[in-house]
Amino acid sequence: MIGIVDYGMGNLHSVSKALERLELEYILTDDIEQLKKTDGLLLPGVGAFPDAMKTLNEMGLTDFLHEWADSGKPLLGICLGMQLLFDESDEHGQTEGLKLLPGRVERFVGHTANGEMYKVPHMGWNKLTFHKPEHKLLQDVEEGHVYFVHSYVVKHQEEDVLLASSEYDVTVPAVVGQKNVMGTQFHPEKSSHVGMSILRNFGELVTQGGESRE
Amino acid sequence: MLTKRIVPCLDVKDGRVVKGIQFVDLKDAGDPVELAAFYDEQGADELVFLDISASHEGRETMVEVVEEVAGTLAIPFTVGGGINSLEDMKRVLRAGADKVSLNTAAIKRPELIKEGADFFGSQCIVVAIDAKYDEELGSWRIYTHGGREATDWEVISWAKEAVRLGAGEILLTSMDQDGAKTGFDLALTKAVNAAVTVPVIASGGAGKKEDFADVFVDAKADAALAASIFHYKETSVAEVKTYLKEKGVTVR
Numbered sequence: 001m002i003g004i005v006d007y008g009m010g011n012l013h014s015v016s017k018a019l020e021r022l023e024l025e026y027i028l029t030d031d032i033e034q035l036k037k038t039d040g041l042l043l044p045g046v047g048a049f050p051d052a053m054k055t056l057n058e059m060g061l062t063d064f065l066h067e068w069a070d071s072g073k074p075l076l077g078i079c080l081g082m083q084l085l086f087d088e089s090d091e092h093g094q095t096e097g098l099k100l101l102p103g104r105v106e107r108f109v110g111h112t113a114n115g116e117m118y119k120v121p122h123m124g125w126n127k128l129t130f131h132k133p134e135h136k137l138l139q140d141v142e143e144g145h146v147y148f149v150h151s152y153v154v155k156h157q158e159e160d161v162l163l164a165s166s167e168y169d170v171t172v173p174a175v176v177g178q179k180n181v182m183g184t185q186f187h188p189e190k191s192s193h194v195g196m197s198i199l200r201n202f203g204e205l206v207t208q209g210g211e212s213r214e
Numbered sequence: 215m216l217t218k219r220i221v222p223c224l225d226v227k228d229g230r231v232v233k234g235i236q237f238v239d240l241k242d243a244g245d246p247v248e249l250a251a252f253y254d255e256q257g258a259d260e261l262v263f264l265d266i267s268a269s270h271e272g273r274e275t276m277v278e279v280v281e282e283v284a285g286t287l288a289i290p291f292t293v294g295g296g297i298n299s300l301e302d303m304k305r306v307l308r309a310g311a312d313k314v315s316l317n318t319a320a321i322k323r324p325e326l327i328k329e330g331a332d333f334f335g336s337q338c339i340v341v342a343i344d345a346k347y348d349e350e351l352g353s354w355r356i357y358t359h360g361g362r363e364a365t366d367w368e369v370i371s372w373a374k375e376a377v378r379l380g381a382g383e384i385l386l387t388s389m390d391q392d393g394a395k396t397g398f399d400l401a402l403t404k405a406v407n408a409a410v411t412v413p414v415i416a417s418g419g420a421g422k423k424e425d426f427a428d429v430f431v432d433a434k435a436d437a438a439l440a441a442s443i444f445h446y447k448e449t450s451v452a453e454v455k456t457y458l459k460e461k462g463v464t465v466r
Contacts, residue, residue: 013284013308013309013310014284014310014312017284017285017310018288020285021285021286021288046334046335046337046338047334047335048335110411117411119411119412119413119436120411120412121336121337121382121412121413122216123216123337123382123383123412123413123436124216124217124219124259124413124436124437125216125217125219125259125466126215126216126217127215127217144466145217145466147289147290149337149382150337151336167215168215168216187290189288190288190289190290190312191288191289192254192288192289193288195288196288
């Protein structure tokens with residue numbers, strides 16, 4: 001059973017529909033007691049980092065997510081949900097994140113070193129480059145295109161955490177993971193067959209019980 | 215590298231796709247869900263559903279369509295037409311649409327763009343602009359109500375204002391080219407694209423696969439929308455993409 005953390009941010013409908021298509025059982029709730037009973041967590045998210053952290057803190061979900069991460073059970077953040085896993089973000093000032101993964105979230109600069117402008121948000125289909133194709137999340141997944149929509153990007157992450165990336169002026173960490181804590185910057189639920197295979201792999205990880213952080 | 219997007223557009227009235235759909239191999243050419251799946255298989259990067267229902271019942275039916283499409287489609291889709299309030303946006307986004315497209319309502323009350331962007335994030339808010347060249351103005355003028363009413367807005371100033379208020383994307387339709395099938399309006403697309411920092415979807419005028427290469431290479435559009443050329447099978451999404459690849463345009 002997968003628990004989708006409903007903290008009021010994001011398009012929960014498309015995530016849950018994607019799980020239904022894959023015939024993965026899930027519950028969508030903000031109730032910590034119910035989430036505790038699940039075997040894997042999905043942390044979705046669309047919107048602003050500070051609002052999201054504020055909500056997680058107020059709902060007691062921050063502490064819960066830390067306990068969860070320590071338990072070794074799988075956790076997958078999607079889009080903003082992935083960014084929240086990192087140390088901090090500079091979105092509308094400095095905000096501390098969940099600090100489950102090392103790195104910080106910064107806005108796309110919007111122009112190259114040569115002063116050439118590029119569009120922000122990074123919106124559309126971009127190609128993945130796998131750095132750790134052997135990772136369980138990426139097994140039997142095509143190194144293809146996935147759908148991104150974001151204006152902020154993870155930087156200064158540890159090399160070790162980067163499972164896949166895409167190129168958009170800067171290198172965009174696209175899939176990250178350290179033990180049981182994982183994330184995708186793109187929307188797997190909107191990324192056609194490539195995204196669906198990643199979600200299917202997450203479903204398998206959940207069934208297998210994840211990997212302890214200790 | 216970000217790919218250029220091909221976006222088929224479907225007109226939906228009272229829950230059925232209308233206007234010139236010729237798909238002999240489909241069970242039901244009027245079923246939005248079946249058509250959406252068909253375009254998805256062909257490699258469409260995104261879809262736009264334009265709700266042209268005139269009645270309240272029609273709008274309610276659209277929400278059911280959105281739910282069903284969201285349940286089957288693993289690519290993003292936008293819903294436009296008749297979205298006049300934050301409540302309207304909530305209804306279609308909660309039903310599973312990824313973006314809403316605002317047109318007349320945004321001109322009438324530009325603050326609506328900000329309200330939507332504040333609540334859902336800019337990435338959900340597409341501002342659709344219908345523009346027609348105006349000799350007197352020396353630029354393109356904005357029209358509303360499906361192109362029937364002229365406004366005082368000039369296209370660049372409105373596009374910039376829309377982005378300032380939080381539009382995450384501009385869906386730019388050339389009224390001069392729309393239906394002419396002689397290619398996208400390259401000058402208009404180029405002008406708007408250079409003025410804003412968000413992606414621009416060019417629309418109106420696609421008649422053949424070569425037109426897509428022009429709008430991506432010359433006018434630097436981020437995405438291109440077309441309806442009848444795909445519906446009438448004059449070309450297919452797959453064929454357009456194969457051609458674009460030959461021309462060195464990055465596509466999925």
